[in-house]
Amino acid sequence: MAPSPNLSRRSFLVGSVLFAGGAALAGCTSDPLNKNSGAAGGAKVTLNQWYHAYGESGTQQAVQRYAQEFTKANPDIAIKVSWIAGDYETKLNSAMLTADAPDLFEIGDFRYQNVKNGLLAPLDDIVDPVKGDFSKAALDTATVEGKIYGVKTIDDVMMLYYRKSVLAAAGVKPPTTFAELLDATRKLTTSKQKGLYIGTDGVGEAATLLLWSSGADFFDASGKKVAFATPEAVAAIAGLKQLHDTGGLLQGYPTDWSDPGAFSDNATAMQWGGLWSLPDIKKALGDDFGVVPWPKFGDAGRQVARVGGWYQLANAKSKNLDAAKKFVNWLWIQQADLQKDWCVKYGFHIPARKEVAAQTTEFSSGAAKDAVTISQQNGLSYSGLWNKASATLFLQAATKIANGQADPAAELGDAAKRAQAEVDKQLA
Numbered sequence: 001m002a003p004s005p006n007l008s009r010r011s012f013l014v015g016s017v018l019f020a021g022g023a024a025l026a027g028c029t030s031d032p033l034n035k036n037s038g039a040a041g042g043a044k045v046t047l048n049q050w051y052h053a054y055g056e057s058g059t060q061q062a063v064q065r066y067a068q069e070f071t072k073a074n075p076d077i078a079i080k081v082s083w084i085a086g087d088y089e090t091k092l093n094s095a096m097l098t099a100d101a102p103d104l105f106e107i108g109d110f111r112y113q114n115v116k117n118g119l120l121a122p123l124d125d126i127v128d129p130v131k132g133d134f135s136k137a138a139l140d141t142a143t144v145e146g147k148i149y150g151v152k153t154i155d156d157v158m159m160l161y162y163r164k165s166v167l168a169a170a171g172v173k174p175p176t177t178f179a180e181l182l183d184a185t186r187k188l189t190t191s192k193q194k195g196l197y198i199g200t201d202g203v204g205e206a207a208t209l210l211l212w213s214s215g216a217d218f219f220d221a222s223g224k225k226v227a228f229a230t231p232e233a234v235a236a237i238a239g240l241k242q243l244h245d246t247g248g249l250l251q252g253y254p255t256d257w258s259d260p261g262a263f264s265d266n267a268t269a270m271q272w273g274g275l276w277s278l279p280d281i282k283k284a285l286g287d288d289f290g291v292v293p294w295p296k297f298g299d300a301g302r303q304v305a306r307v308g309g310w311y312q313l314a315n316a317k318s319k320n321l322d323a324a325k326k327f328v329n330w331l332w333i334q335q336a337d338l339q340k341d342w343c344v345k346y347g348f349h350i351p352a353r354k355e356v357a358a359q360t361t362e363f364s365s366g367a368a369k370d371a372v373t374i375s376q377q378n379g380l381s382y383s384g385l386w387n388k389a390s391a392t393l394f395l396q397a398a399t400k401i402a403n404g405q406a407d408p409a410a411e412l413g414d415a416a417k418r419a420q421a422e423v424d425k426q427l428a
Contacts, residue, residue, distance in 0.1 A: 043071070043078035045323045050095075050105040051081065052088035056346040066338055070330055077323050096315070103318040104327060106310045110141045110150060112384035113426055120149040121316040126329045127151060133353045137307045137379040144384060150311030151332045152352035154343055157375035158205065158274045158306045159291045161260075161281065166193070166269040174290060178213065178239055178297040185248035188269040195248030197268035199257040202249050203240065204272060205306060207398035210236040212304040212380050214297040218394075219383055226423060228394065229416035234409045236297045240402035260284075274308075275371050279348050282367070291367045293378040307379035309352065350375055385426060390419040 051063055060083050067079035082102065084091055089109070095101050096119050114120050127148045131139070134152060142150035162174050170188055175181040181196070188195035198204040211217065211228055214236035220227040227233065243249055250268045255261040260277035262268050264284040272294070273281075281289055293303035312332050314324045331338060336356045343349040344362045350372055351357045363372045397415035400406035 042075050044076045045320045046078040046080055047103040047318075047320055047324055047327060048080045048082060048100075049327075050084055050092060050102040052106065052108075053083055053085040054346070058346040062342060062346060066331055066335075066342075069335075069338070070327055073330070074326070077327065079327065101315055101317065103315050103320055103324040104312065105315070106153065106312055107150070108308065108310050109382075110311060110384045111387070112144060113387075115144045115149055115384070116426065118316055121314040121318070121321055121325070122147040122149055123151055123314065123325065123328065124148050126325060126333060130333055130353065130355075133355050135307070135352075135354070135376050135379055137375075137381040138309070138352055141381045141384060142311055150313045151328055152309055153312050153332055153339075154309045154349035155352050155357075155375050155379070156275055156308040156349055157371055157379055158272065158308070159371060159374050160270060160294055161263050161273050161277075162270045162290055162292065163263075163266075163285070163288060164290055165288050170269075174292045175295045176292070176303060177295050178210070178301070181295045182242055182246055184270065185243065185246045189246070189248035193266060194250035194268045195246070195270060196243070197250040197253065197257060197262045197271040198243075199272070200251065200253050200255075201399065202244060202251045203395065203399050203402050204257045206240060206243065206272070207237050207394065207402075208306065209272075209294040209304060210239045210297055212306075213294050213301050215300045215302060218386055218390075223383060224385065224423065224427060226390075226416045226420040228419075229409070229412040231409075232298075232300070234412055236301075237398060237401060237412060238408040239297060240398060241404055241408075244402055244404070263289075275350065275375075276348055278368060278371065287366065289367060291370050291374065293374050303378050304380050305374045305378045307375055307381050309349070385423055387422065387426070389422045393419045393422070 049067070054060070064081055067081050071078055089107070092102075092105060092107070096114075124147055127134070135155070138152035138155065139148060142148055142152070166188060167174065167184070172184045172187050173180070175184050185195035198206045211233055214232055216227065216230060216233040216236060218228050219225060228237070250262060253262045253267060257272050258274055258277075260271070260273055260281050263271040263273065264281055278291075293305045296303050312328050314321060314328060318324050336353075336359060339351045339353065339356045340360050343351045344360060348362070350363065351360055354376060357363055357372050357376075363369055393415045397406070397411045400411055401408045
């Protein structure tokens, strides 16, 4: 999941609320592992559902309302919503090894290891009837050996923002190729403004974007062999040094690429950023901005964007798995209005289902509409095998290359060997 100011302001306390027969039956608790003692009201089954503590105001109340509406339609199933603050993934991983594991939970970074360990239930029977309504990126991340283990709930696309008036004054068109990006970065740089911002460290996600935009990927076609050190990949990632050599990269800005500050404050003419920033940018700049994918690298390349977001998953070991899957299907497949509510009433996210996104008026025009197209046509996402250890090795190598401190082929070759060792641990 992309670092987002919306998702980092997690100030809510941990709590859980049980809904049965449409009413709240149990108050807040400070213990996310506290089980409600049996079903209440007329419910025969009580499901425990975990959410990480979203920072957007109204989200906790929204998921509680969804639980109420489900139970009204299905009186035999009660929902206990647990709102988890702090290090959500660590707490979830610990809980999944206990008898108090949630029946339902969300995750931003899909982990292959959870499938291997038998913790996730396949959800193909839910997704298959509407499979074509999800983007390839949304499906690929949650697919392991042909089975789908998660239903995407929101798409957070990352893309290149640009100032229309600044580019027009400089006679520059929004870049579609890496060569055009280099040229634009130079031409848009003045004594008061830099041409491009990709992150305070001058790297950000650019190494990943260069890799993908060349037509390469982190893994080969088998999905298990690290491939970011091929000649094509090395040539693309070496583009980081070319970007630095333009003299037009903004570096050391107080806020990172996930925050729109550098772009909104005119410190840069172009910035890599997330969809979550679009409402703030529009408030600051009106319609004087546009969005495009990251430009393609080389003749065999493609324009790309990264798509993050969250998935709903079911515990394979749940005693109430059928009920859990019924809730996932009800909320994230059948309830288009609730999906739209979740995505645009408390933050700004694209509904993961194309049909629902097309019905969402907030994405019917302007840059927001372009963002949906970019997400669905250019979006790529990480493999579940791409874990934090491998990502750190890749970023360390990319940073040295960007700063001219290492030979790209040698550095990436070494990083790839060590990343393969991390992958092999997961596959072993």
